[in-house]
Amino acid sequence: MLAVDVKNIKKTFISKQDTVEAVKDVSFHVKQGEIFGLLGPNGAGKSTTILMLTTLLSITEGSASILGIDVATKDKEVREKIGVALQDTGIDNLLTGHELFFTTCRLWGYSKKDSEVRTNELLELVGLTEAADRRVKTYSGGMKRRLDLGLSLVHSPEILFLDEPTTGLDPGSRRVLWDEIKRLRNNGVTVILTTQYLEEADELADRIAIIDEGLVVAEGTSDELKASIGGDVITFAFNHNDDLKNAKNILTNSVQEKNELRITVEDGASRIPGYLKDLSNQGVEVSSVSANKPTLDDVFLEVTGYRLEGSESSQQAKQKSKR
Amino acid sequence: MKSKRSFLVQLQILTKRMTLRVVRRPLAELPNLIISAFFLFVYDGALGGVFGGNASGTPFDFANGNFVNFILPVSIVSASLSGAASGIYLVEDIESGVFKRYQSMPISRWAIILAPMNVGAFRVLLQAGLILLIGKFIGADPAVGNVGFLIVLSIAFIWGMGFAGYSVAAGVKSGSSQGAQAATFLFFPAIFLAPTFVPREALKGWLETAAAYNPTTYVIEGMRSVMVQGWEPDVLFRGYLSACLFAAITLTFAVISARKATEKA
Ligand SMILES: Nc1ncnc2c1ncn2[C@@H]1O[C@H](COP(=O)(O)OP(=O)(O)OP(=O)(O)O)[C@@H](O)[C@H]1O
Ligand SMILES: [Mg+2]
Numbered sequence: 001m002l003a004v005d006v007k008n009i010k011k012t013f014i015s016k017q018d019t020v021e022a023v024k025d026v027s028f029h030v031k032q033g034e035i036f037g038l039l040g041p042n043g044a045g046k047s048t049t050i051l052m053l054t055t056l057l058s059i060t061e062g063s064a065s066i067l068g069i070d071v072a073t074k075d076k077e078v079r080e081k082i083g084v085a086l087q088d089t090g091i092d093n094l095l096t097g098h099e100l101f102f103t104t105c106r107l108w109g110y111s112k113k114d115s116e117v118r119t120n121e122l123l124e125l126v127g128l129t130e131a132a133d134r135r136v137k138t139y140s141g142g143m144k145r146r147l148d149l150g151l152s153l154v155h156s157p158e159i160l161f162l163d164e165p166t167t168g169l170d171p172g173s174r175r176v177l178w179d180e181i182k183r184l185r186n187n188g189v190t191v192i193l194t195t196q197y198l199e200e201a202d203e204l205a206d207r208i209a210i211i212d213e214g215l216v217v218a219e220g221t222s223d224e225l226k227a228s229i230g231g232d233v234i235t236f237a238f239n240h241n242d243d244l245k246n247a248k249n250i251l252t253n254s255v256q257e258k259n260e261l262r263i264t265v266e267d268g269a270s271r272i273p274g275y276l277k278d279l280s281n282q283g284v285e286v287s288s289v290s291a292n293k294p295t296l297d298d299v300f301l302e303v304t305g306y307r308l309e310g311s312e313s314s315q316q317a318k319q320k321s322k323r
Numbered sequence: 324m325k326s327k328r329s330f331l332v333q334l335q336i337l338t339k340r341m342t343l344r345v346v347r348r349p350l351a352e353l354p355n356l357i358i359s360a361f362f363l364f365v366y367d368g369a370l371g372g373v374f375g376g377n378a379s380g381t382p383f384d385f386a387n388g389n390f391v392n393f394i395l396p397v398s399i400v401s402a403s404l405s406g407a408a409s410g411i412y413l414v415e416d417i418e419s420g421v422f423k424r425y426q427s428m429p430i431s432r433w434a435i436i437l438a439p440m441n442v443g444a445f446r447v448l449l450q451a452g453l454i455l456l457i458g459k460f461i462g463a464d465p466a467v468g469n470v471g472f473l474i475v476l477s478i479a480f481i482w483g484m485g486f487a488g489y490s491v492a493a494g495v496k497s498g499s500s501q502g503a504q505a506a507t508f509l510f511f512p513a514i515f516l517a518p519t520f521v522p523r524e525a526l527k528g529w530l531e532t533a534a535a536y537n538p539t540t541y542v543i544e545g546m547r548s549v550m551v552q553g554w555e556p557d558v559l560f561r562g563y564l565s566a567c568l569f570a571a572i573t574l575t576f577a578v579i580s581a582r583k584a585t586e587k588a
Binding site: 058080106151 | 340348425587588
């Protein structure tokens, strides 16, 4: 049975002012025991998708099921199965970490005694034992995220939804959370997470769906996605703008990024001498050239036409290629 | 390991959690309590001399010689306004995302909404109770005996739940704690367009008309009847009726708006 099966779901928000198609057509499936990453920029529709799958928003069109249970019609049953950590962490600042865990355990139906045991277990798991009796107000951003993750694990859910679990964390804290998520997966939990970080999707997710403007534009393992581009990416860099301009006219199938040109071809390394010859014949000076396997970054560029903000390349590229 | 989760257990857990939140912010309780006590002391101090014992035998003897008895209901009405905290508590949870977290769990949505109402009710009983205690201390002495205090407290409770409902509806509707807070502005017309300092017969012109349409008038008069005059079933009945009607209307609105808020968009 599939952990999550999403078929052509759509979400339209209708208000007096306007109509927003937040999710236009999203389909994907997640197998049990895998980490599935929904990768996309701000406003892509990631949170809206998560909210629909976690029964917090109605689905305008299409259908989704969790462990074979229909999300729209059996929302109560679905809620029993899933753990949810939303983008806006729903955390009560006035209570202590211990109180929050204890209350949540009780709400999930544990007895007082079992709640105490489970609370200590979870505090240990997310590394908050020492801070347990401090009010959450005093926690750092990373601690709050870990607390949030812990709270979604109280009932040992089979399926875990995490909406941007590491946004705003420093690289160290991010790594701690990644390890934790991997450990959960290794214990059999299915994880669906959203992210706007390429490295995170690359490092963490067994399979990835790239979502942009409410549509899934690519899906597969990181390697499959990279392979789908075909071949290698050759990058030419130039010291002078004139050279860049001339080279662009010569290498007609290239894509410009800042002062670089990129070409995606089969067997990149062996093609370099030929390109360099063409360029030097026209008097173009190349400052450096390299051939690389495509990165997820390249995949993203290929399928959306722009780069993800925060990735190595600029936002300018986004605006230009979008025109 | 997991036991069955009943609605009442959920409500109890959520109420306890909400109570913790209130206890952690004791200062938030003070303003309303102080204002209510302030009414009692200041009006008694300012007007008690004129309309109290000295007024006996004059046309101004509407307090039957004990102005504390007469003014205490005003303080109590002010104290019962603390029920409006319910809406603020609820909206705080909506704003912080705690509400969403609970919604993503298999918890009764009514338990989520009733918990802050519960705490609002406690708060009304506590604040009104304290004011009654202060009142007794400075000389309040119900005409019908001590049972009068209980009657006043029960009317205050119903009235306070009316404010709770109003604040929940206003808060959920506006989606912000400012919206719920704004509910407390009702306080001014409610308290001052009423026979606050003198009986209704002594009001004149537009204020008399306004007071006649203000349910607070009947609530205050109902409380006053047992404090000042003695058993006056019709006045007392009108007091309960106004409070109940007010509460019924606002709680209905609260339920409707809360149901909308918990419904999926
Ligand atoms: N309740 C709503 N009413 C109207 N529009 C909405 C609502 N919620 C989301 N949207 C719109 O839907 C689109 C997708 O939003 P969503 O929050 O799903 O994006 P996201 O991928 O999670 O972005 P981010 O990375 O910024 O969290 C946005 O254009 C957003 O403005
Ligand atoms: Mg989001």
